[in-house]
Amino acid sequence: MTAGTLYLIPCPISDQTDPWDVLPAANRAVMDALDYFIVENTRTAWRFLSRAGIARPIDGLEFRELNEHTVAGREVEELVAPIAAGRSAGVISEAGVPGVADPGALVVEACHRRGIRVVPLVGPSxxxxxxxxxxxxxxxxxxxxxxxxxxxxxxxxxxxxxxxxxxxxxxxxxxxxxxxxxxxxxxxxxxxxxxxxxxxxxxxxxxxxxxxxxxxxxxxxxxxxxxxxxxxxxxxx
CATH class of the missing domain: 3.30.950.10 (Tetrapyrrole methylase, C-terminal domain)
Structure with missing residues (x-):
């Protein structure tokens, strides 16, 4: 079975900023294609995707949290398991780019250990x-x-x-x-x-x-x- 891909999706640093004022249009196609998101905060991610106007209904998406309370090991492996089984996912931080000064690095590291492709998208840091x-x-x-x-x-x-x-x-x-x-x-x-x-x-x-x-x-x-x-x-x- 072919594994999915992990996409690192930047979001605006400021709540006062329209997402598409700081994100390239190319990110939209990736965001529209995903239905599984690993996020630092579900409410923040929900608000970002809603403001971005993604194609899929927000209430049909799956959100799993990865934050300072997540224990490295089994909890992170559970987040990665659907990707290993062929489902692509997006990582969203509370602000800015995932994986930099951000707990999203844990799931990125786990994907590299499993040989899963990791794709960083362009956005504000x-x-x-x-x-x-x-x-x-x-x-x-x-x-x-x-x-x-x-x-x-x-x-x-x-x-x-x-x-x-x-x-x-x-x-x-x-x-x-x-x-x-x-x-x-x-x-x-x-x-x-x-x-x-x-x-x-x-x-x-x-x-x-x-x-x-x-x-x-x-x-x-x-x-x-x-x-x-x-x-x-x-x-x-």
Whole structure:
């Protein structure tokens, strides 16, 4: 029996964006052909596919969740079993591209172990968009996820990434839960050296999008952006 294909389907980063303003038209044919979706959040995926106007009725589709609560091993293998049996599937993250800073990587890895074809579709990645617009080093950069929550550990991490940025010229990216953005930004301005460059990329692809790169000294002297509850990426360079 021929296995199906796993498609990695990007979705808009912002709820304020029409899907077809940021996705290529070629993705529509793939989305229209699928009836099995492995998603980070069923309600979010349902809303995305509905706004995208896919051909199939939404209530006739099968959604299986793969998120931070999914246990690697048997649960992931159960998600892959229909694909191995010949049924193609699409992976949808809550925002942006699946498999990057996203639990969808688990099902991708399982498909590779089984020899199942994995096809990434084109779409918006907040990480790449932030690097593109930052003016910092796009030849060498690292995405570090979330910084530690405890203040002492967080300060050490900030200093570590700053040293790496200066010593290696490697741009250092990280994110925070939107409701903690302002606190993190304040800690960055307090901890980083005055000449270190810091990019703050907010609401990417939304009408309120803002990407600003300044030295820490310039950030300290100027008005600070409102970051509370706005998706953001921070880059040290």
């Amino acid at each position: 907040s990480i790449l968009l932030a690097v593109m617009a930052s003016g910092l080093n796009g030849q060498s950069f690292a995405f570090n996820g979330y910084l530690p929550v405890k203040p002492a550990e967080r300060s050490r991490a900030i200093r570590f990434f700053e040293r790496r940025a200066h010593a290696e010229g490697q741009s250092q990216l990280f994110i925070e839960a939107p409701y903690r953005n302002a606190k993190l930004f304040g800690e960055l301005l307090q901890t980083l050296a005055q000449e270190t460059r810091l990019t703050v990329a907010v609401d990417l692809t939304a009408p309120s999008e803002s990407v600003i790169t300044r030295t820490v000294g310039e950030w300290r002297r100027g008005p600070l952006p409102e970051l509370n509850k706005r998706p953001a990426i921070f880059i040290i360079g």
